[in-house]
Amino acid sequence: MKKIFLSLLVLATVILASCSKNTETLLLLGNVITMDPATPTAEAVFVEDGIIKYVGTADEARKMCDDKTVVKDYGTACIYPGFMEAHTHGILAADRFQQADLTETTYRDDAVMDDYVAAMKQYMDEHPGLPLYKGAGWTIKDKEPTAAMLDAICPDVPMLLNTEDGHSMWVNTAAMKKYGIDAEAVKKYGKDCVRVDANGNPTGYLSENPCIELIAKISMTKDECKKGLLLWQDKAFSYGFTAVAEAGLGLACPEAAEAYQELCDEGLWKLRTYAVVVVDESVPDAKLDSALNHVLEMHNKHNSEYFKVTGTKVFMDGVIEAHTGWMDEEYSDEPGYFGLKRCPESSRVAKIVGFNNKNGMNVHFHSIGDAATRTVVEGIAQAVAETGVKDGRNAVAHLQVVKPELLRKFADYNIIPVVAPLWVGKFPIEYDITRSYIGERAETQYPIKSFYDAGCKVNFHSDFPVSSSMSVPQSIYMATTRTNPSLGAKGIHNPAECITRQQALEAITTNVAYHCHEENRQGSITVGKIANFAVFDTDFLKANLDQVWDAKIKATYIDGKLAYGK
Ligand SMILES: [Zn+2]
Numbered sequence: 001m002k003k004i005f006l007s008l009l010v011l012a013t014v015i016l017a018s019c020s021k022n023t024e025t026l027l028l029l030g031n032v033i034t035m036d037p038a039t040p041t042a043e044a045v046f047v048e049d050g051i052i053k054y055v056g057t058a059d060e061a062r063k064m065c066d067d068k069t070v071v072k073d074y075g076t077a078c079i080y081p082g083f084m085e086a087h088t089h090g091i092l093a094a095d096r097f098q099q100a101d102l103t104e105t106t107y108r109d110d111a112v113m114d115d116y117v118a119a120m121k122q123y124m125d126e127h128p129g130l131p132l133y134k135g136a137g138w139t140i141k142d143k144e145p146t147a148a149m150l151d152a153i154c155p156d157v158p159m160l161l162n163t164e165d166g167h168s169m170w171v172n173t174a175a176m177k178k179y180g181i182d183a184e185a186v187k188k189y190g191k192d193c194v195r196v197d198a199n200g201n202p203t204g205y206l207s208e209n210p211c212i213e214l215i216a217k218i219s220m221t222k223d224e225c226k227k228g229l230l231l232w233q234d235k236a237f238s239y240g241f242t243a244v245a246e247a248g249l250g251l252a253c254p255e256a257a258e259a260y261q262e263l264c265d266e267g268l269w270k271l272r273t274y275a276v277v278v279v280d281e282s283v284p285d286a287k288l289d290s291a292l293n294h295v296l297e298m299h300n301k302h303n304s305e306y307f308k309v310t311g312t313k314v315f316m317d318g319v320i321e322a323h324t325g326w327m328d329e330e331y332s333d334e335p336g337y338f339g340l341k342r343c344p345e346s347s348r349v350a351k352i353v354g355f356n357n358k359n360g361m362n363v364h365f366h367s368i369g370d371a372a373t374r375t376v377v378e379g380i381a382q383a384v385a386e387t388g389v390k391d392g393r394n395a396v397a398h399l400q401v402v403k404p405e406l407l408r409k410f411a412d413y414n415i416i417p418v419v420a421p422l423w424v425g426k427f428p429i430e431y432d433i434t435r436s437y438i439g440e441r442a443e444t445q446y447p448i449k450s451f452y453d454a455g456c457k458v459n460f461h462s463d464f465p466v467s468s469s470m471s472v473p474q475s476i477y478m479a480t481t482r483t484n485p486s487l488g489a490k491g492i493h494n495p496a497e498c499i500t501r502q503q504a505l506e507a508i509t510t511n512v513a514y515h516c517h518e519e520n521r522q523g524s525i526t527v528g529k530i531a532n533f534a535v536f537d538t539d540f541l542k543a544n545l546d547q548v549w550d551a552k553i554k555a556t557y558i559d560g561k562l563a564y565g566k
Helices: 004-022 058-063 092-094 115-127 146-149 173-179 183-189 209-215 222-238 256-266 283-303 344-359 370-387 404-412 428-444 449-454 472-481 501-506 511-513 547-551
Strands: 027-035 039-049 052-058 070-081 083-087 132-136 159-164 168-171 194-196 203-207 241-249 272-278 308-316 360-365 396-397 416-419 533-536 551-558 560-566
Touching: 004 203, 004 511, 027 058, 027 209, 027 222, 027 533, 039 058, 052 058, 058 070, 070 222, 070 428, 070 551, 083 416, 083 560, 092 132, 092 241, 092 308, 115 132, 115 146, 115 159, 146 168, 146 173, 146 551, 159 209, 168 209, 168 241, 173 203, 183 203, 183 209, 194 547, 203 209, 209 344, 222 241, 222 551, 241 256, 241 360, 241 533, 241 551, 256 272, 256 308, 272 283, 283 308, 308 344, 308 511, 344 360, 344 370, 370 396, 370 404, 404 560, 416 472, 416 511, 472 501, 472 533, 472 547
Parallel strands: 027 070, 083 241, 132 159, 241 272, 272 308, 308 360, 360 396, 396 416
Antiparallel strands: 027 039, 039 052, 070 533, 159 168, 168 203, 194 203, 533 551, 551 560
16 A cells, blocks of 8 residues: 555656746746836746746746746846737737838928839839829828829829828829719718818818728738737747737738637737727617627637637727817817717717626727817716626827816826827927917827826837837836927926836836736736736836937746847
8 A cells, every 4th residue: 555655645646847947937037027016026026837926036936947948037127917908909010011101201301292103103112013002101291191192103003091090091083983982982071081082072182981991892801910919929029028908800811800819829929919990980770789799709719828808999089180189169260170089978878888898808998189188088978877897997098288177087087098208299281280289289289198197007008009119118218208309308298297217117017917907917017917928128217318219128028038129
């Protein structure tokens, strides 16, 4: 009997030993900034099979190593939790990586609209014979765009150029013919969405709904989408991001969810992605019901470790620079005009939020103008009263103009403000356009500190590829100074809304984890959490701000494995 017991013991020991032999372990040494208030800094992190097992001193961590442990000593460089983004467009990025990139011209202060035409001409020369020419990243410069400007270089093949913000499009005559942008379209969408000339004919400059419908018509195939998504994943890793919210399934590829899912199944997708599905907020009630049920089906179907459908995306309005942000008071340049009301009824917001929250999902709103945001908050308040669900963690993104009396309600109803630190400076062209449309209200735009003061869990977003960068150091610099080095002191915009660096880091780590219901698994370097890290050469909390702006990434880790850098 004793003998049997002994041999069982030996067997158990052998099994245990062989288990530990197969265990993958990693020791990271450096200046560890944990974002865990219990132990804010450490010298070392020890990882076993993708999970953090120890955070503390280098001496203690070394005792846990064996000869198989991978050891990386980053010296004075800083190890942060993997960064998390609350609103990006992986699918749009996948699309943009496969078309002409016009952002370089956009960021040249001296550029004019004709420079975009020249850039497209060059792209055509480099890519002859395409059945369709797509580009993205332009913004209004010296004048409004016209189809004739593009016809001069591309008379026969459709050409469609998306703006930087993704809300407007510049198309040539061949595109208008092919996709039915004509007098009927003017009637259907209105002159704010289909611009017209003195004779009432479309000029080739479109905003909002006709663009969304056009994007659907020129969308990527699933295979193109998968190819582009892998480029997007590399891009996100190169900025130190390990998890993102995808703010719009349904844009640019009808099979986007399948593309993500197949990449997961093939073991190629490791950028944890929390996706919301765009529903058309303008449809009749019965159609809305079936659209919401479809979102729930997708939620149940796509619920894997690296790709989850978490709820619904709703557009409340457009954007101020396209004259379509929905304002409480009239536009300064057009008496009696308040902007585009894409979802004008708070009762409809309540219906959408109620359905999502009751089913364990959340709603992510695009909301720019103060009227749009007021309507969202009223709708969420109504939904909470009706359903009793207080932990919906619904999010409102962009928040360009917000009435102060709404801030407290964000906290009361646990609404996540998703704000854009990269947009807060006084960029001359954008600022002048905004000022001409909404006057004084431009002075208090893009609040951030007010949301912290109200008690909200603020999330940052770059809206990539709407912003051409997702830079963490630049986001921290701009959130704390409200300008950037090239704008300098003159570019400081609404400085009362500067936040601390610690708050800025929370907005790309712990607060986003909370938003995604992942606060027990991600967002900080804490024992038991997933071993996602971003390593930078700079201490974002202590280095001088110029160093922060110029900080360089060294590595990104996913599940304890190197995903970028070295
Ligand atoms: Zn967006």
